[in-house]
Amino acid sequence: MSERYDVIIVGAGPAGLATAYFLVKKGFKVIVLERGSEPGSKNVFGGRIYSYVLDKYFSGWRSEAPVERWVRREKLSLLCKNDVVSLEYEIGREIDGYDSFTTFLSRFLKWMALRVEQEGAIVATSVRVDEVLFDDGKARGVRVGEDKLEAEYTVIAEGANTLLLEKHSLRDKISPKDITIGIKEVIKLGREKIEERFGLIGEEGLAQFLLSPLFGGGFIYTMKDYVSIGVVYRPLIKDQVEAKDVIEELRLHPSISKLIGDGIPIEYSAHIIREAGYRDLMSKPYGDRYLVVGDAAGLLLNTGFTIRGVDLAIESGRLAGEAIDRISKGEDPSIYVKLLRESEIIQMLKKFRGVPEVLSNHKIYTVYPEIACRILKNMYSVDESPITLRESIREATGSRFSMIKFILELLFMVKNL
Numbered sequence: 001m002s003e004r005y006d007v008i009i010v011g012a013g014p015a016g017l018a019t020a021y022f023l024v025k026k027g028f029k030v031i032v033l034e035r036g037s038e039p040g041s042k043n044v045f046g047g048r049i050y051s052y053v054l055d056k057y058f059s060g061w062r063s064e065a066p067v068e069r070w071v072r073r074e075k076l077s078l079l080c081k082n083d084v085v086s087l088e089y090e091i092g093r094e095i096d097g098y099d100s101f102t103t104f105l106s107r108f109l110k111w112m113a114l115r116v117e118q119e120g121a122i123v124a125t126s127v128r129v130d131e132v133l134f135d136d137g138k139a140r141g142v143r144v145g146e147d148k149l150e151a152e153y154t155v156i157a158e159g160a161n162t163l164l165l166e167k168h169s170l171r172d173k174i175s176p177k178d179i180t181i182g183i184k185e186v187i188k189l190g191r192e193k194i195e196e197r198f199g200l201i202g203e204e205g206l207a208q209f210l211l212s213p214l215f216g217g218g219f220i221y222t223m224k225d226y227v228s229i230g231v232v233y234r235p236l237i238k239d240q241v242e243a244k245d246v247i248e249e250l251r252l253h254p255s256i257s258k259l260i261g262d263g264i265p266i267e268y269s270a271h272i273i274r275e276a277g278y279r280d281l282m283s284k285p286y287g288d289r290y291l292v293v294g295d296a297a298g299l300l301l302n303t304g305f306t307i308r309g310v311d312l313a314i315e316s317g318r319l320a321g322e323a324i325d326r327i328s329k330g331e332d333p334s335i336y337v338k339l340l341r342e343s344e345i346i347q348m349l350k351k352f353r354g355v356p357e358v359l360s361n362h363k364i365y366t367v368y369p370e371i372a373c374r375i376l377k378n379m380y381s382v383d384e385s386p387i388t389l390r391e392s393i394r395e396a397t398g399s400r401f402s403m404i405k406f407i408l409e410l411l412f413m414v415k416n417l
Contacts, residue, residue: 004151005149005150006152007030007152007154007155008142009030009032009033009154010142010154010155010156011032011158011296012036012040012109012125013039013043014294014313014314015159015293015316016034016317017032017116018315018316018317018318018321019155019293021119021321022318023121023321023325024116024120025119026325030121031121031124032113032116032121032122033129033142034124034125035127036125036126039110039123040104040107040109040110041106043105043106043109043159044105044182045310047068047102047103047104047105048100048101048221049103049108049311050099050308051101052099052311053311053314053315065103066103066107067101067102068104068205068224069200069203069222069223070100070101070205071100071207072206073091073198073204073205073206073207074088074089074090074207075087075089075208075209076088077211078210078211078212078368079210079256080369080374083373083377084255084373085369101205102221102222102223104186127144131168132154132164133150138289139290152328153290155320155324156291156292157293157296158296160272160273160295160300162174165296170287174276174280177360178275178356179273179274180232180234181270181272182230182233183246183268183270184229184268184269185251187265187266188225188263188264189226191225193262194222194223194224197258197259198222205222206222208221209305211365211368211369212249212250213370214249214250214253215231215246215250216232217231217232217365218230219231219232220256227259229250229256230247247268273300274295274300277302277349277353277355278353279356281346281349285297285298285340286323286334287333291324291333291336294313294316297316298349299312302352302356302359304355304359316340320336363409374395375392378392
């Protein structure tokens with residue numbers, strides 16, 4: 001590894017590969033270094049990608065990329081011990097107009113890496129970067145074992161687990177209260193059962209968001225023959241079950257078990273998720289001859305109903321490519337942040353800066369689902385003396401808190417979501 005490159009990119013996730021894609025199109029000699037055996041082998045995500053960013057920059061992707069299903073149905077469910085309350089939205093557009101799709105990230109990143117290589121970049125796998133090489137404060141490349149690989153610019157795209165940045169004191173270690181653990185299983189069920197049980201036709205898919213006192217937040221994404229299920233485990237929520245048991249709690253819930261109970265688990269994965277949002281954003285995701293992109297820079301958006309990571313990662317890669325091109329022509333490295341702001345990425349994070357506080361409220365998972373289930377149970381249970389909605393709410397909330405406090409908390413949630 002003695003050859004010199006214009007740009008070295010650490011990490012072959014969506015941010016790193018996007019950076020390479022846009023840089024090589026501008027004529028830069030680029031190499032992407034990935035410590036996994038292949039792109040995506042170290043990445044963990046739920047299963048959904050938003051389409052708009054691919055429509056803008058990757059021509060022909062809809063017929064090339066490994067799309068599993070196009071999301072047509074969005075569902076929010078509050079799970080109680082045995083009951084469930086759900087709100088569902090069905091998209092009425094044609095398939096080619098859908099906003100998002102489900103996929104396996106490993107397959108998607110393999111496709112993305114192929115596009116990058118076709119443009120002329122090198123993607124090297126099974127390569128662990130031990131440190132960034134600095135000379136008088138300037139990044140000059142990286143060290144891989146005993147080898148030194150030099151470049152004019154270095155892009156750090158190491159994802160949420162920012163060990164390299166922390167090693168060089170370029171980023172503070174994140175507080176435990178701002179970290180959640182994403183735990184996911186892939187269940188093999190078969191196309192026929194998936195379409196029958198989830199009410200899908202052809203290439204249609206479902207994205208379901210779950211809230212429960214048993215495990216906190218969770219999700220379900222339908223693939224062609226598989227179902228991706230997972231939980232976002234918050235260790236600091238009082239009385240929550242152990243991390244090793246949360247995914248089982250989800251699978252065994254009556255409303256979930258009847259859908260996937262006879263499926264075969266074929267994959268288990270877990271990964272940390274940075275949930276501080278705007279507070280976690282690097283104020284200076286650049287330095288002399290280096291930039292930071294994607295999750296490593298804090299560019300993950302949680303709106304409370306959707307989590308957007310891949311699209312922001314790809315966009316940040318495009319902007320990093322534009323920034324390096326302009327820096328090489330004499331502009332200040334701060335142009336990167338300016339481009340991020342102009343693209344509205346930072347403004348989006350700022351707009352939803354109150355979401356982490358909302359999601360850290362344990363009542364969302366432990367109290368509100370039970371109240372919702374109780375209210376609906378009261379309203380739809382038929383006996384000789386039916387009760388009004390107001391009576392049902394009063395009975396469901398009981399003496400746990402006052403109606404005024406309940407309304408104020410709901411207003412706070414609405415304000416910040």
